[in-house]
């Protein structure tokens with residue numbers, strides 16, 4: 001039941017936290033409370049992993065050879081414990097069957113036995129790297145591993161053995177070393193020589209493994225909670241980051257709107273002041289004079305007045321346009337644009353194509369209601385300007401991301417309740 005729930009919702013979590021794929025897979029394993037504990041041997045090939053497993057399981061089911069034998073995972077279940085023989089740790093083998101090794105190492109196993117043949121001397125870089133990872137993992141998740149130095153019978157004398165052992169101890173001071181000879185143990189059994197069995201180190205190792213196995217249920221519970229908490233922390237962190245970005249965007253939107261409004265009002269007021277003279281109704285308005293055919297090449301009072309109005313109007317337009325340009329409100333929204341670029345400007349859309357008469361100027365700029373209408377119209381185009389819409393879209397995107405993270409957090413909450421009743 002619980003495992004099914006995990007499977008049903010894990011994609012929702014993985015979609016947001018793809019880098020936690022391994023952790024989610026491990027959670028799935030841990031969610032299966034009835035699963036038997038899993039012991040895995042790890043180490044370089046030919047160091048005696050399979051042989052050791054055969055001895056520990058008192059069987060011959062793991063294939064032993066002097067060549068690269070174990071390429072795939074081999075598995076045996078015995079008395080409620082699953083034993084896994086992982087492929088060799090060596091770089092080339094590791095690449096071929098990396099999947100299997102990773103699966104065994106990080107996803108399936110509860111107890112790891114790191115096997116190193118003592119006759120090979122010190123641990124090499126790849127072994128040390130693995131041990132560092134395992135130490136880190138153990139600290140974080142309480143998942144255990146044991147260091148097993150095998151084939152002790154292959155070392156010439158006791159002094160050499162101790163020398164190598166102390167060298168290795170210096171390399172990994174935190175770890176207890178379990179020195180064993182699986183061959184000696186087997187010989188002891190086969191030929192009924194108890195001293196060989198005793199001296200093989202295998203009974204002590206078995207005991208240590210048993211201790212580790214007894215701790216598995218508690219360790220699993222701890223690991224489950226740890227991993228869940230880690231995912232939760234990451235989701236919370238991301239959600240909070242989105243909230244901060246969202247607040248910043250909202251503030252920016254508000255700030256820009258206020259400052260656009262203020263600048264626009266200021267320029268419209270200034271235009272009204274600048275045009276006051278021109279808008280003032282004279283006793284005789286020559287602008288209204290109609291010119292006759294004889295006046296074509298003459299400078300008339302009507303022409304002079306009309307050009308005065310037009311120049312004043314142009315100045316007003318330039319002042320307003322500079323504010324629009326400053327806020328990126330030069331062109332119409334895409335859906336309103338027409339073929340002629342000049343007609344696609346916000347100025348033309350709001351002001352009309354031309355203004356010739358004093359009454360027009362008064363209507364547009366002189367009357368507070370006229371200025372208010374201009375303000376409203378320009379503001380509407382401001383709200384639909386490209387930069388503004390992009391900001392709005394960003395804001396919505398943040399909300400989507402927040403919602404996704406909240407939903408994933410609910411899934412995790414459920415995982416906690418379903419499996420170990422994590423609060």
Ligand SMILES: Nc1nc2c(ncn2[C@@H]2O[C@H](COP(=O)(O)OP(=O)(O)O)[C@@H](O)[C@H]2O)c(=O)[nH]1
Nearest residue numbers: 045046047048049050051064065151181182183
């Ligand atoms: N003398 C001796 N040989 C061993 C011992 N353990 C393994 N071997 C031999 O070492 C070789 C490699 O062992 P194997 O278990 O296949 O190594 P793996 O590749 O790590 O699984 C085989 O020939 C085994 O017989 C041991 O304790 N003593």
Ligand SMILES: [Mg+2]
Nearest residue numbers: 049050069070
């Ligand atoms: Mg093997």
